[in-house]
Amino acid sequence: MAARALWFGPPSRPLFGRFYAPADGLARGGVLLCPPLDLEAQEVALAYRRVAEELQRRRLAVLHFDYDGTGDSAGGAGDTERVMAWQNSIVEAVNFLRSGGIDHVAAIGMRFGATLTASVAARCGVDALVLWDPCESGRSYLREQALLRAVHGADQAIQRTTSPGDAVKSVETLGNIYGAETVAQMSALVLENLPGPFASSVLALLRPERTPRRGLINRLAQENVELGAAPGQDELLSAWTVRSVVPDAAIASVAAWLDRLAPSTAFPFDVAGRTTATLKRPGQQAVVERVEVSRHLGLFMISTEPHGSVSQPTIVFLNSGRTDHTGPGRLWVDLARHWAALGLRVVRADLSGLGSSPARPGQDGDRAYPTDAVDDIRDIALSACPANASDVVLVGLCSGGYHAAMAALQMPVRGVVAINPGFPAVAGESRKTEDIAPAQAGPAAAPSRPTRLLQAKASGKAWLRSHLPRYDALKRPVRMADEMKWWVINRKKGGTRPAEVFKRLVATGVTTLVIFRPHEAEVFTRGEHSLFRRLRREGSFRLEIADGTDHTLYFQCSRRQIVPMLTAFMLEAAGSSPSMATAEEVASGPLVSEAAGWSHVG
Amino acid sequence: MLDERICRVLAENGQLAVDPASITEDTDLYRAGMTSLSTVNVMMALEEEFSVEFPNDMLQARTFQCLASIRSALEQLTSKGGEGGRSPG
Numbered sequence: 001m002a003a004r005a006l007w008f009g010p011p012s013r014p015l016f017g018r019f020y021a022p023a024d025g026l027a028r029g030g031v032l033l034c035p036p037l038d039l040e041a042q043e044v045a046l047a048y049r050r051v052a053e054e055l056q057r058r059r060l061a062v063l064h065f066d067y068d069g070t071g072d073s074a075g076g077a078g079d080t081e082r083v084m085a086w087q088n089s090i091v092e093a094v095n096f097l098r099s100g101g102i103d104h105v106a107a108i109g110m111r112f113g114a115t116l117t118a119s120v121a122a123r124c125g126v127d128a129l130v131l132w133d134p135c136e137s138g139r140s141y142l143r144e145q146a147l148l149r150a151v152h153g154a155d156q157a158i159q160r161t162t163s164p165g166d167a168v169k170s171v172e173t174l175g176n177i178y179g180a181e182t183v184a185q186m187s188a189l190v191l192e193n194l195p196g197p198f199a200s201s202v203l204a205l206l207r208p209e210r211t212p213r214r215g216l217i218n219r220l221a222q223e224n225v226e227l228g229a230a231p232g233q234d235e236l237l238s239a240w241t242v243r244s245v246v247p248d249a250a251i252a253s254v255a256a257w258l259d260r261l262a263p264s265t266a267f268p269f270d271v272a273g274r275t276t277a278t279l280k281r282p283g284q285q286a287v288v289e290r291v292e293v294s295r296h297l298g299l300f301m302i303s304t305e306p307h308g309s310v311s312q313p314t315i316v317f318l319n320s321g322r323t324d325h326t327g328p329g330r331l332w333v334d335l336a337r338h339w340a341a342l343g344l345r346v347v348r349a350d351l352s353g354l355g356s357s358p359a360r361p362g363q364d365g366d367r368a369y370p371t372d373a374v375d376d377i378r379d380i381a382l383s384a385c386p387a388n389a390s391d392v393v394l395v396g397l398c399s400g401g402y403h404a405a406m407a408a409l410q411m412p413v414r415g416v417v418a419i420n421p422g423f424p425a426v427a428g429e430s431r432k433t434e435d436i437a438p439a440q441a442g443p444a445a446a447p448s449r450p451t452r453l454l455q456a457k458a459s460g461k462a463w464l465r466s467h468l469p470r471y472d473a474l475k476r477p478v479r480m481a482d483e484m485k486w487w488v489i490n491r492k493k494g495g496t497r498p499a500e501v502f503k504r505l506v507a508t509g510v511t512t513l514v515i516f517r518p519h520e521a522e523v524f525t526r527g528e529h530s531l532f533r534r535l536r537r538e539g540s541f542r543l544e545i546a547d548g549t550d551h552t553l554y555f556q557c558s559r560r561q562i563v564p565m566l567t568a569f570m571l572e573a574a575g576s577s578p579s580m581a582t583a584e585e586v587a588s589g590p591l592v593s594e595a596a597g598w599s600h601v602g
Numbered sequence: 603m604l605d606e607r608i609c610r611v612l613a614e615n616g617q618l619a620v621d622p623a624s625i626t627e628d629t630d631l632y633r634a635g636m637t638s639l640s641t642v643n644v645m646m647a648l649e650e651e652f653s654v655e656f657p658n659d660m661l662q663a664r665t666f667q668c669l670a671s672i673r674s675a676l677e678q679l680t681s682k683g684g685e686g687g688r689s690p691g
Contacts, residue, residue, distance in 0.1 A: 144642045147661040151638035154663035209643055211650050234639055
């Protein structure tokens with residue numbers, strides 16, 4: 001069942017939502033889906049879509065929205081008064097449903113989204129509230145995320161927890177960074193200290209793997225809360241969106257509970273909503289965002305373009321793994337708005353069955369590698385740039401990088417940007433081992449076994465190099481033999497050889513930028529060095545190795561390196577123009593979630 | 603006694619791929635199957651079990667890497683008296 005994508009709320013600060021409702025315009029009530037934050041919001045997106053579809057079948061109208069500064073809504077994590085803005089977003093969303101004639105409104109909040117929703121539920125007058133695996137406080141959420149990031153970083157050989165200039169009390173999560181002010185505001189929000197009652201009916205689903213604090217249980221007891229289990233949360237929030245598993249049992253119990261509480265009679269409703277939003281960041285040109293659907297397949301797209309003249313080509317962001325069109329840690333949103341302000345037109349889209357796009361008939365959807373990805377991309381390009389569908393640059397990370405390259409072999413495009421491209425034949429191999437970073441392998445690291453082997457190998461090499469002056473010369477025959485061995489292996493093991501794909505792209509005149517982190521560069525180029533050397537001599541092919549970056553670009557240190565590379569490439573593709581960015585603008589870029597304030601312009 | 607309590611927490615929350623009884627002082631828990639998410643579960647369960655709170659500088663992979671590192675962290679927290687004690691939220 002398709003959702004209607006729209007912006008709502010104050011025109012000065014539009015909020016984005018997906019509205020699911022019975023087609024005949026009659027609903028028994030409304031349900032608001034309040035998401036978690038950061039990576040958790042992306043992991044939960046598909047589960048929320050399932051919840052919405054289930055409730056829609058039960059004749060309830062559902063709004064799954066993004067808080068201010070998150071997802072496709074206006075604003076950024078670097079803005080001030082974040083907690084108040086998120087709380088106000090919930091209030092706006094409830095008002096939006098009620099303004100459409102929906103009187104009975106329930107809310108579902110998960111993780112910190114539950115904590116936030118509980119804090120404003122009474123103010124909104126919600127009729128029923130589901131606290132789904134709630135965080136005890138903003139502080140507990142941030143501590144969990146900090147540890148998650150540290151362990152994830154150690155496994156990816158990322159050591160830096162803060163960067164020069166970062167505030168000491170800021171907290172970096174996977175894909176985001178919160179300044180000291182936001183950390184303090186979040187920390188002050190404690191579920192057991194919130195005044196009550198939250199709502200006349202409250203269901204709290206607690207994670208069975210964790211023991212809740214006594215204070216929280218006592219607080220919930222005062223609310224006359226129905227307590228239940230939230231099975232499947234560990235599998236849902238796996239720290240890798242590609243591994244998230246939808247918790248069907250929990251969804252069924254939540255839907256049944258809300259169904260029971262909703263009025264039995266359906267009433268007509270008619271919610272308004274906008275399909276465009278005009279946004280402006282201080283000191284930059286205004287940009288216009290539009291919800292669109294692809295011409296033939298009805299795939300979800302959001303275009304972002306400058307208010308004034310637009311430079312070609314059109315840039316198209318693709319899904320990475322199962323992450324939706326907002327990109328890893330919202331990177332595609334931030335880049336789309338930044339580049340549009342520099343004069344470019346940018347489209348972020350969902351392939352079939354991912355994000356907000358419908359699955360193809362007979363297919364399950366939710367696959368990182370949809371069977372018909374190339375056809376999807378062709379339809380997206382045609383819709384994004386109807387006058388000349390070949391004047392597009394396809395941009396993708398991991399599976400998105402692979403899809404971009406494969407699509408460019410089968411349809412004419414101006415350029416391809418593939419970041420850590422996940423070619424199925426080598427993707428597992430490239431991700432199961434990590435960077436060779438002997439200098440970083442301190443006691444904090446908890447690397448996997450292959451990582452330790454690579455690190456030991458690199459350490460050994462460094463020792464030999466320092467003790468044998470002619471080490472490199474002596475090693476040359478070994479390297480040549482190794483290269484020949486991999487040359488043979490690459491050709492015998494079958495599957496699509498990345499080097500061959502890039503060679504064919506260059507031959508057809510597609511300007512190509514490939515960005516690898518070091519370990520992936522090693523895996524992808526072994527046995528192919530001479531071909532990659534030849535390609536690099538071609539003006540249209542560029543290979544960049546980004547040291548100290550992670551595969552999924554969740555870490556700010558990764559973005560600091562890669563964003564300027566991407567921006568410079570796009571501006572070059574568009575040709576120089578006085579309206580284009582200065583070198584400083586290219587270098588600074590939107591350092592992603594630090595990007596402040598995209599809000600409406602009057 | 604301390605080790606027993608830690609091992610019980612690890613057995614219940616670590617989602618280890620090995621028999622918890624086989625964990626020694628230096629067994630690398632990440633190699634034994636503990637994921638980033640189960641590390642968070644272990645951290646929270648340890649805080650509940652020992653009524654402590656790991657400070658920010660201990661929220662690192664190495665703190666939870668093995669039985670010895672966890673014991674060392676807990677001993678630091680409990681020996682500091684109130685410093686490792688819980689604060690609301």
